[in-house]
Amino acid sequence: MEIIVCIKQVPDTTEVKIDPEKGTLMREGVPSIVNPFDKNAVEAALQLRDEKGGKVTVITMGPPQAVDALRECLAMGADEAVLLSDRAFASSDTWATSYTLAMAIEKIGNYDLILCGKQAIDGDTAQVGPGIAEHIGLPQVTYVQKIRETNDDGLVVERAIEGGYEVLTVGLPAMIAVEKSINEPRFPTMMGTMKAHKKEVPTWGAAEIEADEDKLGMNGSPTRVKRIFAPERKSQGEMIEGDDENQVCTLLVEKLLDKKVI
Template sequence: MEILVCVKQVPDTTEVKIDPKTNTLIRQGVPSIVNPFDKNAVEAAIQLKEKHGGKVTVISMGPPQAKDALKECLAMGADEAALISDRAFGGSDTLATSYTLAAGIRKLGKFDVIICGKQAIDGDTAQVGPEIAEYLDISQITYVAKVEVNGDTVRVEREHEEGYEIIETQTPVLLTVVKSINEPRFPTVKGTMKANRKEIPVITVNDVDVDPDRLGLKGSPTQVLRIFTPLQRKQGELIQADSARESVTVLIRKLSEAKIV
């Protein structure tokens, strides 16, 4: 079984910085981590490999420093990795990102199952995974909490607000997984040493068949007009009285004076 996992290196949430000129995230020099949901995706892929055999390949799009994220995934147990990196891809929104990733996936070959985390913690859009499936013209199932594979059939439990849906489809398929699907394993010392020796190939704009007008900022229809810090809300008033009835009376009086009721 050929399994591909899309991972993203995201800024540490306590260190997010925005370029005031381009309104895009500043990644150079900012502490970064592997997107937590993507670790669940890597773990799901490794578990499928352990059960059914095959190979796990991880792919990421980003600056050269994103190789650190890929090496962490290799240390967890992934077999191969590839980085899509070129200045032409800089500033991509979800549409341009998914277009580029789909091109990179075609470059790598055919896969039975592609797994993504349900969303990235920096953008929280949950759009890239489904958009990749659309560009590749394959089936997709989002918010997967459990996955089973039997030959060419993939059976999953899809999590939603009211419970779970049981869905079956045929490979190739793209899945986005939720946090509850598993507990990601820690990289081993042996795995880390092996990952550090692994050469990670870089896919540039010259290596893929793409339309230059659909890449980076130029190919991103999403435009950020303004970024600002919301004003801090004033704290409410704590009503203290001798009884609940008296507290309610005081509350009603204050609401009436404010012409709320």
């Protein structure tokens, strides 16, 4: 089975801060990690490959340093990796990002399954995986919590829904986006890490994937982020004083009634 996994290098959300003046994320000095949901997608791909044979190719779109995320996936056991990096890709929203990834997947060709994490922890949109499927014209299943089996009809999967799950059969090729509960990602081995650092990872730009530049980056993004801010909660307390507990309680009840709290 030929599987392509789309991953993203994201800032560690426990370290993210917001510039109060510019309203943008402060990425400088913030450690980057492989998006946790994408690690589950990589693990699911490796399990399918180990069972059915074939190859796992991991791709990501990002700056040159995103190659570190790809090498981590190679160290986990992925066979190949491709970095999509070009100034033309900068400031892409989810629509332009999914188009770029779809063009790269079409260039790779010969795939049975595309795997994505449910969502990225920095944007939380859960739109890129479905967007890839729409650009290519593939069936898709999101929120997959279990791959039950593979058969002549495709994959039988469990899709999480509120209060339970659905059992669906999806024909191949297809795109599935997985939940964190689907598996526990393996740790890279020392041998795998050594091989990953020696592995050549090609970098493709807009020309290599033959993309329409009007659909890339900011030009190809129909949405704009106007401002990012951290919510502020302002509250003011008031001390209620009285001669004794009964008086304090009476004053408290009167104030709550006055404010229509009770």
